[in-house]
Amino acid sequence: MTRRTPRRSIAVSASALAVAIGLMTAACGTAATSASGSAPGATITLSFLSYNYGTPDLGGQGTQELINAFEAANPTIKIKPQGVPVADALTEAQTETAAGDPPDVAQIGWSKMAAAYRALPVTAVQDIPTAAQWGAATVGMSQPLLRAVEANGKVVAMPYTISTPTLFYNATLFEKAGLNPADPPATVAEAQRDGLAIAKTGGSGVYFDIADAAKSDFLTQSIIDANGGSEISPSGQPNVDQPAAVAALAAMRELTTSGAQPAVSEADAIAAFDAGKLGMLVTSTAVLAGIESAAQGKFDLRTAAMPGFAGKPAHTTFSGAGLVVLAKDKAHQQAAWQFIKFLTSAEGFTIITSKIGYLPLRPAIVTDPRYLGAYFRKDPRIGPALKQLDEVTPYAFFSGAQAAQAVATLQDDAVQPIVFAGASPASTLTGVTRQIQSMLSQ
Amino acid sequence: MSVVTPVTDGTAPRPGLVRPRPRPRRLFTRRSFTKHGAGGGWPFLVPFLASLLIWVYGPAAATVVLSFLRWNLTSGPPAFAGLTNYRALFADPNFLPAAWQTLLYAAGIIPLGVALPLWLAIALWKRPGRAAFTYRCLLFTPVMLAPVATAISWQFALNPLQGVLHALCDAVGLPTPDVLGDPGTALWGLDLITAGKVIGLNVLLFGAALAAVDPRTVEAARLDGATEGQVTRHVLVPQLRRTAVLLTMLAAVYAGQWSFTNISVLTQGGPVNRTDNVYYLIYVYGFDYFDIGRAAAASVLVVAALGVLLVAGGLLRRRRDARA
Numbered sequence: 001m002t003r004r005t006p007r008r009s010i011a012v013s014a015s016a017l018a019v020a021i022g023l024m025t026a027a028c029g030t031a032a033t034s035a036s037g038s039a040p041g042a043t044i045t046l047s048f049l050s051y052n053y054g055t056p057d058l059g060g061q062g063t064q065e066l067i068n069a070f071e072a073a074n075p076t077i078k079i080k081p082q083g084v085p086v087a088d089a090l091t092e093a094q095t096e097t098a099a100g101d102p103p104d105v106a107q108i109g110w111s112k113m114a115a116a117y118r119a120l121p122v123t124a125v126q127d128i129p130t131a132a133q134w135g136a137a138t139v140g141m142s143q144p145l146l147r148a149v150e151a152n153g154k155v156v157a158m159p160y161t162i163s164t165p166t167l168f169y170n171a172t173l174f175e176k177a178g179l180n181p182a183d184p185p186a187t188v189a190e191a192q193r194d195g196l197a198i199a200k201t202g203g204s205g206v207y208f209d210i211a212d213a214a215k216s217d218f219l220t221q222s223i224i225d226a227n228g229g230s231e232i233s234p235s236g237q238p239n240v241d242q243p244a245a246v247a248a249l250a251a252m253r254e255l256t257t258s259g260a261q262p263a264v265s266e267a268d269a270i271a272a273f274d275a276g277k278l279g280m281l282v283t284s285t286a287v288l289a290g291i292e293s294a295a296q297g298k299f300d301l302r303t304a305a306m307p308g309f310a311g312k313p314a315h316t317t318f319s320g321a322g323l324v325v326l327a328k329d330k331a332h333q334q335a336a337w338q339f340i341k342f343l344t345s346a347e348g349f350t351i352i353t354s355k356i357g358y359l360p361l362r363p364a365i366v367t368d369p370r371y372l373g374a375y376f377r378k379d380p381r382i383g384p385a386l387k388q389l390d391e392v393t394p395y396a397f398f399s400g401a402q403a404a405q406a407v408a409t410l411q412d413d414a415v416q417p418i419v420f421a422g423a424s425p426a427s428t429l430t431g432v433t434r435q436i437q438s439m440l441s442q
Numbered sequence: 443m444s445v446v447t448p449v450t451d452g453t454a455p456r457p458g459l460v461r462p463r464p465r466p467r468r469l470f471t472r473r474s475f476t477k478h479g480a481g482g483g484w485p486f487l488v489p490f491l492a493s494l495l496i497w498v499y500g501p502a503a504a505t506v507v508l509s510f511l512r513w514n515l516t517s518g519p520p521a522f523a524g525l526t527n528y529r530a531l532f533a534d535p536n537f538l539p540a541a542w543q544t545l546l547y548a549a550g551i552i553p554l555g556v557a558l559p560l561w562l563a564i565a566l567w568k569r570p571g572r573a574a575f576t577y578r579c580l581l582f583t584p585v586m587l588a589p590v591a592t593a594i595s596w597q598f599a600l601n602p603l604q605g606v607l608h609a610l611c612d613a614v615g616l617p618t619p620d621v622l623g624d625p626g627t628a629l630w631g632l633d634l635i636t637a638g639k640v641i642g643l644n645v646l647l648f649g650a651a652l653a654a655v656d657p658r659t660v661e662a663a664r665l666d667g668a669t670e671g672q673v674t675r676h677v678l679v680p681q682l683r684r685t686a687v688l689l690t691m692l693a694a695v696y697a698g699q700w701s702f703t704n705i706s707v708l709t710q711g712g713p714v715n716r717t718d719n720v721y722y723l724i725y726v727y728g729f730d731y732f733d734i735g736r737a738a739a740a741s742v743l744v745v746a747a748l749g750v751l752l753v754a755g756g757l758l759r760r761r762r763d764a765r766a
Contacts, residue, residue, distance in 0.1 A: 091729045098515035119516045119732060204603055213710055264602055264623055265709075272603035401514070405731045413535075417714050421625065435535070442530070 044335045045078045049093055049103035051321070052161065052356060054083025058289040062355030069351065070342045077335045087214045089321075090404075094119050097326065104327035105336045109320070110149075111216040113157055114397035115404045116324055123325045124156040128337040137341050140362045148394040149322065157322030158340050161358040163285035164316050164392065165222045166385040167191075167307060170203075171300035173279045177201045184280075184304040188223075188251045191280060191307045195260030198279035205260040207269040208252055209283035211416040215408045218319035218395065219282070220415050224248045225315045225393050226308040231410075236399025237440065240410065241426075241433040249418050250425040251309070263420040282306055284319050285385040289357030292381070303381040305388055316388050317395045320358060346371050359386055400440040409436055502745070508738035515734055527739035537740065540718040541747075547633055547719055548697040554637035555644060555693045560686060562641070563648030564678055567655075568670070578649065582642040589639070593707035596635050597622075622708055625716040632708065632717055636701045644689055651685040652678070691755075695748060720744055 048067075052059040060083075067079045082103065084092045090112040096102050097120055108116045116122065126134055138146060141159075149159050171181035177197040185191040185206075195205025210219045221231045229244025239245060255261035262269065262278075270287065272278040274294035281291075288303075295301035308314035323343065325336045342348055349360040350371040359382065365371035366386065376382075398406040414432040417423035509527055513520035531537045562581065566574040584592065599606040602620040611618040621631040655678065663677045679686075698721045705711060711718040711726070720740060728737030 088729075091732075094514075094516055094732060095729070115732075119514055121516075211712075215710065262603060264620060267597055268601045268603055268605075268623070271598070271601055275604050277604050402731070402733075405733070408726075408730065412712060412715055416712055420623070421714055 043076050043078055044331060045080050046105060046327070046332060046335050046339055047080045047082060047103040048339070049082050049084055049089065049096075049106040051084050051086040051089045051107055051109075053081045058293065059356045062289075062351055065355060066343060066348060066351050069347065070339060073342065074338055077338060079339065090116055090119075093324075093326065097121065102326040102328075104325070104332050105339060106324050106326055107160060107321045108157065108324055109214070109216065110318065110322060110395045111214070111218060111407060112404060113322060113324075113395075117151060117156060118401065118403075120324065120326055121328075122156060123327070123333055124154050125158045125323070125325055125337070125340060126155040128325065128333050129341075137344075140346070140364055141344065142361045142363060142389050144390055144392055145318070145361060148318070148392055157324045158344055159361055160321055160323045160340075160343060161286065161352060161356065162318050162320040162361055162389075163358055164318050164385045164388040165219055165282055165306040166285045166288075166388075167280060167282050167304040168273065168288075168291055169280045169302055169304065170273070170276060170278070170295075171302050172276065173198050173201070173203050173299070176203075177279070181300070181302060184302070185307050186305070187310050188255070188307050189310065191282075192255050192258055192260045195255065195279060196258060199259055204262045204269075204272055204278045206255060206280040207261055207264075207273070207278055207282065208255065208419070209266050209269065209281065210252055210419055211411060212266045212283075215411045216319060217407050217411055217415075218284070218317055220249075220410065221396060222306060222316040223252065225317060226306070226312065227251075228309075228312050230396065232396035232398055236397060236403075238398070238406070238410070238433045238436040240414065241430045246425045246429055248309070249415065249429065252419040253422065253425060256420055257422060285382060286320060286356075286358055288382060289355065292357075292379070301381070303384050305384045313391070314388070315391055315393050317393050318389075319395075350375075353382065357382070359389060361389075363389070398436070398440060400442075402439045402442060406436045406439055409439065505738045505741050508734055509742045511735045511738075513734045514732040516732075520735075523735055527733075527735040528743075530736055531739055531743070536715055536718060536723060537720075539715065540720050540723045543629060543717070544698045544719040544721070546629055547636075547701050548694045550630055550633035551637050551640065551693050551697040551700070552690055554634065555640040555697075556686060556689050558637075559641050559644035559689075560648055560679070560682065563645045563652060564674055564682075566645070567649065567652040567678075578645065581645050584639050585642045587639075589703040590707055592639065593635070593704050596704075597708055600631070622717075623713055625714045628709055628713055628717045632701055632704045633697075635704050635708075636697070640693070640700065647689060648682060648685060651682050655681050 050063055052063040053067075054060050054063075063081070067081055071077070071079060082092075086109065089106065089108055093103060093106045093108065093116070102121065106116075106120075129137065138155075145159055145162065146155060149155060149157065151157075167184060169181075169184055174181040174184075174194070177194070177200065179194055179197055185194050191206045197205075199205040208219065208223070210223065212219070217231065224231045224240070224245045227244045227248040229242055229248060230239050231245065233239045240249075252261075256263050262272075264272075266283075269278060269281060270283070270291075273281045274291060276295070276299040292301060305314055306316055323340050325333055325340070327333045327336045343352075344361065346362055346365045346368070349362050349365060352358050353360040353372055354375045360366055360372055363386065365373075366376045366383075367373055397403055400406075410432060413435065414423075414428050418425050418428050508520075510523060510525075511520040512523040512526065562577075566577055600621050602608055602618045602623065605618075607621070608618040619627065622628050659677055659681075660673055663673050668676070698719045701719060702721050702725070705717055705719065705722045706725075709717040711722055721744075724737050724740045724744070727733045727740060
């Protein structure tokens with residue numbers, strides 16, 4: 001019996017390893033190739049990254065229903081959905097892009113859309129269909145919103161699950177505190193007054209969800225806009241050291257220091273509202289379906305427009321998400337367009353609004369008995385948020401590669417400390433403005 | 443020179459019988475690489491060494507390279523940035539506080555994750571039986587629960603408006619503290635939650651070490667009139683020293699990583715950045731801001747800091763051994 005020499009063994013082992021690595025590489029390459037190509041008429045599989053998909057709540061159920069309805073209407077297109085936590089949607093899309101296999105369609109939150117445009121190989125959704133097809137598909141959609149989401153004169157990401165800030169209030173707690181539920185607060189000062197009245201009865205007063213866990217600044221923008229200011233200048237620079245912004249955040253701080261607003265996290269406040277222990281919650285309409293479900297049989301849930309500032313028009317911006325197309329080849333881009341067209345059709349928004357709770361971006365369907373007519377007659381609580389859509393202001397982005405960090409810095413180092421930890425609005429906002437300016441100049 | 447080698451049957455060596463000292467066995471000899479030695483098995487190590495190279499040392503070297511680049515993974519090729527990423531880290535008002543807070547996490551978790559399990563393990567070892575077994579199982583249960591699910595449970599329990607803590611405080615007429623929302627208590631609250639998952643595991647590891655303790659040493663101490671406290675301090679704890687040192691080192695090195703999930707789910711680094719640590723910040727740099735160069739630079743600094751600590755610890759141990 002002969003034994004192999006070590007040198008030969010090493011050579012054999014190294015060859016085996018090289019072959020194994022080669023096979024793995026080839027397998028990956030084959031998978032990538034087969035995913036991107038498709039013969040005409042063949043079934044196309046479209047990957048869809050969504051933060052609503054797969055959740056055990058109504059958002060997950062509604063998204064599944066949308067996918068089922070689309071696949072039933074389009075048998076040659078199969079959707080391969082992929083769930084992701086809301087805060088990680090851009091992260092997931094970017095890492096998959098870096099790995100060479102981006103999702104064909106991704107749901108990205110508006111607060112991260114500027115970063116998505118910069119970092120992802122986005123094909124503008126308006127560029128996929130012909131002008132006539134685009135016009136036919138978007139007629140009946142909220143034109144102010146479509147204009148508000150344009151980037152460089154065209155719609156790059158299709159508005160999908162859109163919401164505006166809304167006042168949810170517990171009419172039962174209002175009555176208990178001797179307040180009139182038919183007359184909810186229209187200004188921040190009135191919200192403070194009513195919040196204090198509720199706090200006296202043992203509940204918690206009002207909570208503005210301005211420092212949310214996802215570190216989105218949509219409510220910060222809305223509050224500053226409502227006071228006649230702007231968080232971000234047209235050139236993408238911070239504007240928060242201006243008097244209107246300082247006064248707006250000072251009013252938010254006053255809510256906390258007066259005792260009308262509990263200094264707690266977003267999750268704690270929503271849980272308390274669901275339990276009927278918080279009088280008012282100002283947040284995205286996205287939570288409507290969940291709150292309605294929690295309130296059923298427990299308290300009388302009502303909604304109103306976001307409280308603004310006395311004598312000033314209540315402009316708000318929007319939050320939620322848009323759909324971006326990352327598909328590489330024309331066939332998948334066309335399939336992505338078909339999917340997006342369905343999701344934003346009258347049928348799509350009927351499911352989105354009635355099952356998930358986002359705004360129907362086709363205002364006419366709320367009175368149409370074929371779509372949301374019956375739902376809206378039974379539950380008109382989305383009405384105030386829908387009305388705000390007519391006056392919606394564009395969501396503003398910081399400029400430059402550090403835009404995402406600038407938003408997080410504003411939220412972490414200014415909004416949270418001012419509103420919930422009693423920091424001085426003027427000096428804090430001046431310091432953070434300098435910090436963000438330096439960041440954006442890098 | 444040759445020496446007398448003791449015989450194995452316990453009898454004294456016969457006068458005049460001197461055996462040559464056996465040559466110390468060398469780990470690797472020329473022969474071992476050729477035809478008869480263990481070196482014939484060296485190629486079997488290739489998969490292990492290759493995976494170590496691919497998954498550990500390769501990425502470590504790549505991280506060092508990335509720390510000198512400006513790149514966001516997707517848009518365009520990376521560009522050389524020199525020391526910019528390192529300078530940006532020290533200019534970032536969050537980085538050094540996060541580094542300090544990483545040490546605080548370790549300082550908080552050592553008493554909770556080592557001293558408390560040591561005490562619990564000894565207490566259970568001294569009282570063997572069904573009750574001790576049940577307690578061990580109960581203490582170990584949190585180790586098996588999914589970290590995110592545990593964190594969310596704590597979120598409900600500590601909700602200052604309606605959680606379990608609120609109900610308890612309300613029952614005794616005390617105001618409810620916002621443990622995770624108060625900048626003064628948030629980090630220690632997270633440390634406590636993190637330790638909750640470590641305690642059960644470390645009780646088990648100390649229990650395993652106690653199984654090797656000779657019960658006769660304890661009985662002898664008791665016969666000599668030692669109190670239970672003295673038995674614990676002078677008999678048991680010294681025999682558990684090696685395990686305690688190992689677990690302390692693990693706690694110090696891994697405290698920052700163990701707390702990552704709780705930070706991510708419960709506080710996201712807040713309030714006022716008071717629960718950030720470097721591991722969470724590296725994730726934020728890398729996967730929230732996609733500033734890959736800065737994330738890599740922070741990782742290099744963390745490894746360097748750990749390296750300095752380990753070398754310092756090694757030098758101290760060598761000096762102590764030399765004195766002994």
